[in-house]
Amino acid sequence: MWLEKFDKQPLLSVNRRDLLKLSGSAIAGLALSGISTQASAQEESSAAAVTPTKDKPIRINFNENALGMSPKAQDAARAAVAKGNRYAKAEIDQLHQKIATDYQLDKKSLLLTAGSSEGIRAAIEACAAPNTQFVIPELTYGDGELFANIAQMNVVKVPxxxxxxxxxxGLKTAVSSYSGPSIVYLVNPNNPTATITPADLLEPWINSKPANTMFIVDEAYAEFVNDPRxxxxxxxxxxxxxxxxxxxxFSKIYAMAGMRVGYAVAAPAVISKMAERVAGEKLNYCGVCAALVSMDDKxxxxxxxxxxxxxxxxxTDVLKELKIDYxxxxxxxxxxxxxxxxxxYxxxxxxxHILIGRAFPPADSWCRVSLGTPQEMLVVVETMRNMRAKGWL
Structure with a gap:
């Protein structure tokens, strides 16, 4: 009955009261509405009632995908354990080719990395020249600044x-007013704000090719975006x-954060320089096999x-209800x-037994909350209501 109702209206028009009336199995069905899938393990997980404990808290502090990996990917990773005494050379080559084909680019335009962090480091090191400045927004993901500092670059933070x-x-001014090379690091959608920077603001700047400037664009969360801008x-x-x-x-939409599989896409000459800064695409067998299967599990x-x-x-519904800005x-x-x-808080x-995000200066009065499964979020939103009643929120 509930699913019939929700199937007839856009997902984002479902109101909170209707959501809270759902049973666990109905919430799982809502998430799967209109989707044919064999992800039975996730269905069962989403349908099960959640009762957090000290040993098994609700972890919404690290932007992990609480859903878990595709069951097919999990099977592939388990099967790869038996081959863990070997190097995944053939499978790595398959993954490299598969991603390149997906992007409609030559393999020379792609580099596999151990998650996105290795890609950030390799990109910074590959583009570093004497007196290079590293330009970033003041509030963004920290690995760029971390590796720029290690490379002894001048980090310029634009408010x-x-x-x-x-x-x-302001970012443009920081680049144009500097006489030396610049690296501009942009996370889109941004972390920790979860907001996008519209393409109409970025593309003209990139296409203008400011002198001695390389743009590193981190799109770790792009698959979650709904905004057409x-x-x-x-x-x-x-x-x-x-x-x-x-x-x-592969950490976010594919829920493979612990498997450490990522990649960089760029012009062949840039990828060649980055390749000199990584361990020769030596990724772990389980992660590579899981990634191969995940790509096909549409x-x-x-x-x-x-x-x-x-x-x-x-x-967002509970934030509106409690009149909390977000x-x-x-x-x-x-x-x-x-x-x-x-x-x-x-x-x-x-x-x-709910773990939430750390502080992100200068937004000291703001809180980043990762999104758990719908069943986990039922617990979270009710906890927030209780805290408001006690004056703790």
Missing amino acids: MKKDWSFDVE FRSVTPLIQQGADNIILLKT PFIAYSKKSIDVSRQMM LPSEGNFIFHHLSVPLEE KKHMAEE
Whole structure:
């Protein structure tokens, strides 16, 4: 009955009261509405009631995909264990070719990396020249700044706009006013804000090819985006742009964070320089085999996306109900404002066995909450209501 109702309306029009009336199995069905999938393990997991404990808390602090890997990918990873005494040379080559074909590019335009972090480091090191400045928005993912500091670059942080969006004009000024080389690192959607920077603001700047400037664009969360103003930089690379490095990972939509499989897409000459800074694409057997299978499991990818959409709606609905300001999320996490100190809020949530995100200066009064499964989010939103009643939120 409930699923029939939800199947007849857009996902984002489902209201909170209807969601809270759903049984566990109905929530699983809602996430799968209109999707044919063999992800039975995830269905059962989503349908099961969640009762967090000290030993098994709800972990919504690290932007992990709580759904878990595709069952098919899990099977492939388990089967690869028996071959763990060998190098995954053939499988790595298959994955390399498969991704390149998916992007409609030559293999020379792609480099496999151990997650996106190795890609960030290799990209920075490959593009570093004497007196290179590293230009970033003030509030963004920290690995870029980490590796730029290790490379002893001058890190230039451009303040955010009042709504915590990127100040693209400020970033442009930081580059144009500098006489030496620049690396611009952009995370889109951004972390921790979960907001996008519209393509119409980025593409003209990239296409203008500012002198001695390389753009590193991290699109780890792109598969979760619903906003049509977002566009990947992939077409620019396909059209021959040589001033962009696109970084991707299997950690998010594919739920493979612990498997450490990622890749970079760029012009062949750029990829060649990056390849000198990695361990020769020596990835672990289990991760490679899981990635190969995950790419073909289209129903699971759709399932993963829609499950996050449902969880996001549940979270935004409770934030609206409690009149808490939040930023529009296009990722698998939400950034919302707090009227109490973050550490105090974290403590109270931890007492309820719910782990939430750390501080992200300069947004010290904001909290990043990753999106769990719909069943986990039922517990989270009810806990937030209880905390509001106690004056803790």
